[in-house]
Every structure is written in structure tokens, then in C-alpha cells.
Amino acid sequence: MIDKQIVTSYQVYDNLEEMEAEDVQLMHKAQEIREKAYAPYSQFMVGAAILLENGEVVTGSNQENAAYPSGLCAERNAIYQAGAQFPDQKILAIAITVKSQRKKVIIPAAPCGACRQAIAEYEFKQETPIKIMFMAEIGKVVKVNSLVDILPLAFNGSYL
16 A cells, blocks of 8 residues: 655635736736626626736636536636637636625635636646636635646546
């Protein structure tokens, strides 16, 4: 038997203004697109902004559907747009922010499992880490330096 440990690290900022200017700008883009979410069922709005190596920013918001599996999360909307529009550009960072129309969300919401797997695909493809930042409507911001920090032992194409 081999005993191994998985260690993860992340940073928590008390507010957005403590972060680097580039990260703040990216989160502001995520906040802007969050307001365009189509969330009539959950009333949980999510915005994602992706910074590419060439300086382009690609955004996405969650889009719900009465047939629930037909909707799509903000993170996957944005990452698939980035992949389609700029297939040769590396993704440097993703900013994600949430807001509920039902209650005040104060705890940063990390990407769901499906979105983590989608981000993992691009991180493995480009062979460089993707910085991920996430926050609620206001307050603390969590930052990880790589998808591996929030999805260790991720499944990838090498298994196929």
C-alpha cells in the first residue's frame, strides 16, 4: 500500500479591492455578464469572464431551461465560446461571480463539478494552469492557481 495525500492551496481576499488590478477588471466583467443570466427557475445568476493569452476577454452567463438538463452554466458557456472563437489561445484566468434573487449570497460559490471538468479539459489541453477566482455578489474572493487545486485526480483524455 502507498499512502499519499492530496494538498491544495487557495487564497482568500476579504474583498475585491485587495486583488491585482487585472483580476479586479476581470471580475467586474463577470459581474456585468452575470446580470444577463437567464435564470427564471433557480433565480441564481452566474457570470464568468475568461482572460486569454492575447488579452481578449470572453464572457458567459448561466442560461436555464424548463427541461433542466438543457440549460448551461456560465463557466461552460464562456469556456466553450473561448475555445470556439480563439482555439489557439491559452486561458490565463477565469473570474466567476454569483447572485441570487431569492437571498443574499455571501459565501463564494465555486464552479460545479461539470464546469470543473470542462475547465480541466482546457488546462490539460494547454498544459499550463488556469487561475480561477470566485466570489458571491459581494465580499470575499477565493483564488486558486490551477484547476487541480479544486479538482485533484481529474479525469482527462490520457485515460481514453
